[in-house]
Amino acid sequence: MNPLTYVAIAASSVLSAFAGSQFNEYWEFQKGDEATQWQHVTLPHTAHLEPYISNDMWMGECRYRKSFEFKPEWQGKRVALQFEGAMGIATVSLNGKELDKHIGGYIGFEVELTDHLQPGKNLLEVTLDNRENPDYPPGKSYRTLDFAWFSGIYRNVHLVVTDKLHISNAIAANQPAGGGIFVTYPEVSTESATIQIKTHVVNDHAENRTLQVDQSLWLDGQRLTGSRSDALTLAPESDQHVTQQLQLENPLLWSPQAPNLYTLKTQLLADDQSVVHEETQKIGVRTISYSADGFVLNGKNFFQRGTNRHQEFPYIGYAASDEAQYRDAVKIKEAGFDIVRISHYPQSPAFMRACDELGLMTINCITGWQFFKDGEFAKHSLQEGRDLIRRDRNHPSVVLWEISLNETHVPSEFLAQQHAIVDEEYPGDQSFSGSWKDGPHDVFLPARQHGKGPKFWDDWENNGKPAFTAEYGDWEYYAQAAANFNQHGSKELKKEESTSRQLRKHGEKRLLQQALNYQESHNQNLRGKSIIGDANWLMFDYNRGYANDHCSSGVMDLMRLPKFAYYFYRSQRPAHEASDRFSSGPMVFAATYWQTDSSPHVRVFSNCESVTAYLNGKKVATQTPDDDQFSTHLNHPPFTFDFGQFTPGELRFVGHIDGKPVAEHRVNTPGEPASLALQVDESGKPLVADGNDFVFVYASVVDAKGTVVPTANHTIRFDVQGGQVVGPSTVTAEAGTQGVLVRANPHAGSVRVTASAEGIVETATEIQTAK
Template sequence: MNTLDELGISQEFETKVHRNKLSFNQNWRFFRGDIQGSEEAKFDDSAWEIVHLPHTVRVEPAHCSGGLNYLGISWYRRHFYVDKAYNGQKIFVEFEGAKHTADVWINGKHLSTHYGGYLPFTLDITDHVTADGETDHVIVVKLDNSDMPDVPPGKPQGELDFCYYGGLYRNVWLHTTDKLHITDAVYANQQAGGGLFITYSDVSSLKAQVNIQTHISNEYEIPKACSVTHYIVNDNNEVVSKVSSSLHNIDQRKDHTFTQSVTVSEPKLWHPNHPYLYTVYTVLYDSDVVVDTYETRIGIRHIRFDGEGFHINGTLMKLIGANRHQEYVYVGDALSDSLHRRDAIKLREGGFTIIRTGHYPQSPAFMDACDELGLMCIVPTPGWQWFRDNDTFKERSYQDIREMIRYHRNRPSIVLWEPILNETDYSEQYTRTALEVTHAEYPGDQCYAACDNYRIAATHYDVVYGAALRDHQGSFIREWGDHYLEQAGPRHTHLRCSRGTRDFYPGGESGMLQSSKERTDILNNILATKGLSGGALWTGIDTNRGYYDNIAACGALDLYRLPKYSYYLFQSQSEPDLQISGIRTTPMVFIANDWTLASTRDITVYCNCERIRLYLNGRLLGVKKPDASYGSMPHAPFIFEGVEWEPGKLMAEAIVDDVIVATHSVMTPGTPDYLTLSVDDCGVDLKADGSDLIMVHVYVRDANGTVVPDAYNKIEFQLTGPAEIVGDGDSRVGSNPVEAEAGAIGVLIRATKEPGLITLLAESDGLKSATVEIISQPISKPFVPGKSQVPPDRKPEYEVDQIAFFSPPSSRYWEHWTDVAINKPAKASSELPGCSASQATSNIIADRWSERWSAGNNELPQWWKVDLEGFYELDGCKIYWESDNTEYEYQVEVSSGDIHWKAVAFQRQTGQEMGMDEFHEAGIRYVRIVMTDVSKGLPSFYVVKVFGKEM
């Protein structure tokens, strides 16, 4: 086989004479709020701050649930030159994503309004610029991420289970091409057309037919005789197949689609365990002159969903998946490409083989990583519990479906499209049309569309979420491992949990272990269900959301990408010997225990090997095989029951063929002694482009090096070198200093445009400090040049931020309060056996959150009270009722001496509503909850939190 070099083709791609892609990410002027006249070319933007993309409309606190993220107008302006080399060429600007409505001007002329924040749009600016290398052009973007009911997803932020965030939060590119060129699939806006569309037929290990559809536009004023040649190249740069078209005459201002087919012999098929990628090099000729070149990475594979499950390349495979929101702590949706890739690496290393990008298409950087890492994807159209039965909403939603397929259709990682609106009561007509649009955009047997099985017309879909409705229909569980009833606080499960014990949801060692055990049960059932393709955990990573003031703590990883126990459960499902570029799939073992006096004596170990040997302080406690009760899992947990506790070191050895292939140990933690820092790079360097981001984790350790799980020390960071701490100096954000959670936390670092050595110092009172060095690497990719920009003397102070800062939603006040009822004595007017008043005092240790107080009879009123054992200034309380479908009528009373009581709040709530009772009273020792009516059953709750400070 010849290489591209030997064929003399590689130079055509390397010189970039015909097609250029320049980063438009640097040196934008930005203003948050609305300023009249900002769209004008001569507007004075010198007082605006300079930002680099991807950029969030506002850096937010780590926990910004409850509608705290900025909603409103923002402006971006970019001054730029167009190089003389592009004179006579076509010039386009591509926005990968902009929230939610974007108005764009060039030199004061309005070009377009784009609706929707999760898919790209491209503008032709050829006739609006001068390619002389010196004319100062300005592109202006006005963004508005306010609630927009007719822009999918459409649901108001305050009622949404995730956060919209905003800004030019993905990359922006400047493309130049010849006037005779390969089109952009989204911009061309042709059904099943535009750009390159590559499909496969007759796929086997012996051969595969590669079908290539190429759309060419001739924007010359004269006809052009052109041809297209495709080279399919392997990872050694060897040409494995080539196909050329005959000359075709395209009239002026017209277009044509070439359809070609070529055979690849003995193809290396794409599979999650060996995600082999070829590259299609496309060359467009004007007669015999090269005028355009294009590169497309492909994976040759065949998929099928049917009544038996999911098949890839003829092999049945169970899919272990997770859902992923694109959010990252502090920066919202504005992840750098490197952060997207690191997320993909973490999820793939975590044992997941499929990701549902709930609830919208995601960044090409994340999708590129999925192609490379063998991480299959389900891609939904933007939507969440919202439907507007009007033409505007529906047509925008249909267009979203079209564009998400056109944008991502050549990716081997995508195995399922979700063209319906998540958990939404839409019409039958919408259901049918969404399916028709999907198959019209992707004809053939390799397009699968999914719908909830309870929807009208769901029987016509290729795959349903839930049980199949007909023979040969595929089925999948789109979300599992979470439950909406938990949104009101602790319930009968710990599926939502925190790494620590001071957050809204139960957590710490016992909370994480209980959550992991419950997920083990569910995962085993999913894998045991005949015909079910698999399921996707909700979620892979914790997220903020709009409609409640606590995060959705359902992730296997937290906001900072620190793992919970369940991460290791899923990681143990990977085979120990996979070789995938960019990730490590090695033998692993993890002891899910802190080994403290309060730890459970039943030791759970996650491992992907044959046997486990467990030692305590060097003594062999036993040898175990996986728990046989989880027989459907690739690698079930190992359980050592009733291990007698003694302080020291617990160690597990993973055994394969009598050889120790992995070990893990935990040691009884001591008192905090020192800090350590770890750069969470996942093998991906930090780039000095002004916007690249990297997380650094800080750990609180004892003298033996053990992370202290009950450490909540305040940690302060100092940074030197060409970088900054995201949110540093903004007390509203609270990123520096930050309080550790369960002995660990993270700090997010952003590179400047200067490469070099970055040094991060972490300090905490009473602990030895830590330092770590990071080198930001120089970049080579070309950027769009422009007039030199001088930053303002000081960063603008935004009026919209001051309003938000002084008037946060009242439901968020509790986050900053101290619960003063922890472990204080409580009494009640009556109690059900086994449900004592003291059990429901407040913040009971994590392994007792499932306990509750319940009245001993249904006589009303009933009361429960807590003695704070001191005098406090109180600001409110919060009650976590047992039932989500029972209404509890009650009043909150306070007293200084347990004699005279003052009513300070009166409510009627269910457990689902979890409202705050806000009041301000001083000199209070006792708080009493008096229940006056219950719609059914008995008065019953899990926890009461009382917020205030000691006087």
Template structure:
């Protein structure tokens, strides 16, 4: 029979290269002891700009193979590793796998000592360096996400009989290998399930066997069973068995009711059970129509989704299953029914969560704005396309495939080949492949990505793969807030006003999308904020931030769900109806304000300090979205409690209230469980959110204190106390933040304390439960004494130039040759990308600003955030120590689309003069000035 052992526990790990670490006799006792999933290095929360580790790393695993395994097949299965993976077992090199996002398997039968006492050793060398011929291939310094590294997904040791069902990727057969389940006929009355099972005979003699398929419902009852006819398989041969199950009155898979069945597939030989697999399946059929959009099980359904990168704060891509599932839960709660897995296949845990929660998916091949016109890159990318289909073809959540390299200038041969591969690997009418409309051979594809406002021919299915983002915001200030933070102190402007504007702008998008019948679906960029390599600020595009704290857009999207669907999905949401007041109701200097309430209720009643302000139905200006917002205009501000109550069909359904916050008084901790237990396996993680509150328990959203954490019991704070990562202590953003807690291998009660100067501390208790996985035994691994310092980390490159705390200009005095009262010179040092300096009306160039650093500094660079993207500004930068003698550092032109700061080197500088020498249109105008360097005489 088949046995699967987890190989996740007790790996030896070394960051850097080691020449002989593959040898069995190599002494690894000085290496760290780690547990999988494991990141090659814990990184800062904001690790954009290429600061994450890239290079070699080694892992070694000691294990005993049971005596009962002798004479059986043994396979080592990796769910994923970054980016090249070279593997040895007991000193024997098994091979190398190229690519970090797809699983791979090695047959280790002939190099393992299966006697229950010999120390077998798996040695793994990883390398996540830039590799142009390994898709995605683009150098991280030019990449819109990060190449994190490590053994970041599970590793399994699989034992089977020599007569066994294969792994689809390892078997490497077109539209074959492993188990392949399809649904040729589906209705509410009857469904037909086709099962193809590939069986390998590795005995030296022939074997006759049959395959039995059994479908079991969620109550444990077998509702259908079929046996194949027996087949004789020659020695070292294989065969594919095909069976058909018929189910009366099936429970169909749908995002609102994601019913799953358990498919047991067994191999029988001479009345003996020799192998068995268990697979969760969902019965459904779908089609895309060019004029009417998407249909699931015969019913029209608008696909409303988001993109997701698999990254999590601090640990990169090394998420345990619990964090993958929590992400899926949060995205489902946000109102999405679809996830684009941008830009690569994602973990088995996330796919299973999508199956169970009802999140449809498109699976893309690894790729991002990079194509190498050579045989190596092509062949590896083609294999990626095959392997992604083989990996995810049985997941009911997958409704189409993306076999093209994202936003890439590949050639027509590549486009036609990848399209053909997808349909070869998944024959029939349930396979759809998508392509950007602007790319070669797009006419051949089943679904066309209709981005950039390009029209799609009437005979083609259209889909928006990314919307609701303005990528140009990273090049300079824009008149939009699609990218915004929860707080107002990051690179992208944020806070209450920015989040509301972002939510309303995205509401305009989806109102149009829902109202366009021929548009099959759309996916927001992105569901969750993420880091990236080519800019030193995060992509603040999510409805959730890095810590999985929601922005206002989260509630806008969630309000689009039908209350009935919400109430049915008890595993996803605690209640159906939603009411959310998109305001902090705090003092901001305005006497009145408009109040937006997001809700899926029929009517909303608004009260202030108990007084009724009005009762309204949704805004009629929105005709596409299922649930338009509620608008209460010109509400006079009065400190206190603003409350909204919602009704559905005349009955009270839900409420929400906000209260004017007073000064910070205390901290509060809240574990982000999402109904999932913390498991004591050494790698499981849970985010604990911390909130700054006033004495009445109101979140103080303009508080940014430093918060320190202390832990007791069988748990650890991820990268506790390391100033490089800043994981503890943390600085709250807009009155909230988070700390990542990891369980040890000992179950029990974990106590977490939070403290901050001048505030009442907080405490929370967490329980970690015993690990029930079946682990392969091995020699006990004792951790080394002390902390290991890696030579590979010496060249750490800090991110500085866009963070406010590194901007020497912030808060400093500035004067100008002229200014307008509404646009003063002081605006360029206030850290806000809303306020700006403008020269006086009618002023001619040149116009100048002089910044006083109030001390002597050695400078390394400056950045000017010009007000207009479409204006060219000629400018000169000069420096001085005394304010009278000036040295010109640079003279050039710029626009609001400039990305990088200007590099300059100057010592003993107190004054900086920016002179605008010419303007192509309008007045000289600057949002913000950044000056970078350090105090003169500071040791580097």
């Protein structure tokens, strides 16, 4: 074994007890208006469980505290806490002394404890205030803001113990294009790649320290290449950036279809060659560019088909586990999307890592929507832009920085400052800024409703600047006169029938209309070269705070249950693209319940070359994709079958490629409710028995043959052993199905979930947990 390799492996095992361990357990919590008993909680945590429809979000002060022992091995070390996210003004104290006040709920921060720790017990206290405040983003009044911001220490907290000779935290260092570890790629091809690593080292010792920085690149446990810097001597309380380069032959490039990741290991070596600090991170080698001719990834044009995502979950708001964040990213990939606009605020580091792993490009956004105020608000907004880039600059998934306030008219000089931040924080030709307002930014990000129908942005031209449709499919079908401008029969539709804002319970006709709206918009976005990518509004339904309903234009509802439009987008992914991380490949889906009031014209979403339809075992027709005004530019138009009239029984649709059957979907006419069927959504990550992770468990009312009864609205009760339901345990079926959030007790090996409803047979399932 190479001696250098041995040192690296040995150091990892030693340092695992120190740097970056989670600090999520054994907290106590007290809500400001309930200053009585302290509750024992685990992070991430919400200060208030919100109702499923939350139009009166809890706001106020709350307090967290945690008692912990000073460990002997911390003596002479640097000790800090890293908060990933706490809403919205956080005051952090140790042993009664205030150490820091952080303003802003979406970006993490570091608090150094080193000089304030005492032998024996230490008491950490965090006070949070999430009330409306116009002096920092989002700034806007809750009743006029189109999303909720929720409460609590809703992301992880890490205890970081290192030598006083250490690598800084990029946000805490607060240095343009510096701090922490900054990885860039000056030259990339399929033959070779140059990887440049800029490391910020700090000496907090009282005397000089000599060090070297060792960089190594790993794949599947094998060291591929490395570089060790010359010896460097740092004076006390001083810092310096060290820049090194690695050469990688025949790199495996990162892309949505092949999200190849390497492990970069950065070590600080003392003058005796011992490892005093180590950081590891996943990186992806790729090259990007934007122009009026399109988006180019690794030398190839790529239309960015995407969606928008709010990070809200039912009841718990933002307080989701890392595993839950990963499961959301899986759902977005399964829906056929390759890019997600992270609207309208920085989201969880765990979600960013999941996007890297799954091949999901991101448009990374700062916090804002239709609000600007000069002074403190503007200062915090600009700083958040810097902090966002410093936090996420090494993620290969980030292809565009939306360092602008969404749908907000700001002074031109402020817009120029926002654009300049991107160039200053990420110099070179691999960073691009985006803005909803045309100006100095690299990419124009209009929503369809910002243009005039029926053309919208078909004729966009502006000195070679590309345009990406950041939102479409919702507002133009809800409040704009251009709604359904090409759809026959749309004038006969009531407004609530024509809109894209549809819940699953609204029925087959309205869910088909939502899917058609998205198809029409997406098809138009593909015309010509004017639009280089698009993101529908949106992936998941969400609470707006001011309305007594959800914004329901999601292709999945807030409980992560799909609508018909979900399958339209899924059909747009080529059949040959397949992954073992999420459901993909050839697919067929018939958008019908096939019951008495169903249309005999059945729309089938598929990425196959042809589809054959059968009714009660008898072949009806084999068809190629539709050729109509809504399908002129689609990768895979739907198939429409005319059955003449409704005939009860079974529909079967078989998709073919090269004449061979590759996928099928069956739909049976539902009978009377007979029992319940349970489904556990793990989406690539089993339920972790840590008292914090959760999974969605769904109960469907089914007939004797197991077909979901879409008209069923039974009251369903969930009982759990080995865990608990988060939020209400009794829910009402919607389109025959409804779900709950189930959490495992710490260290539980399994969780048993039983669902029951009056008049039908109950059912149970066992969930095996992970540690």
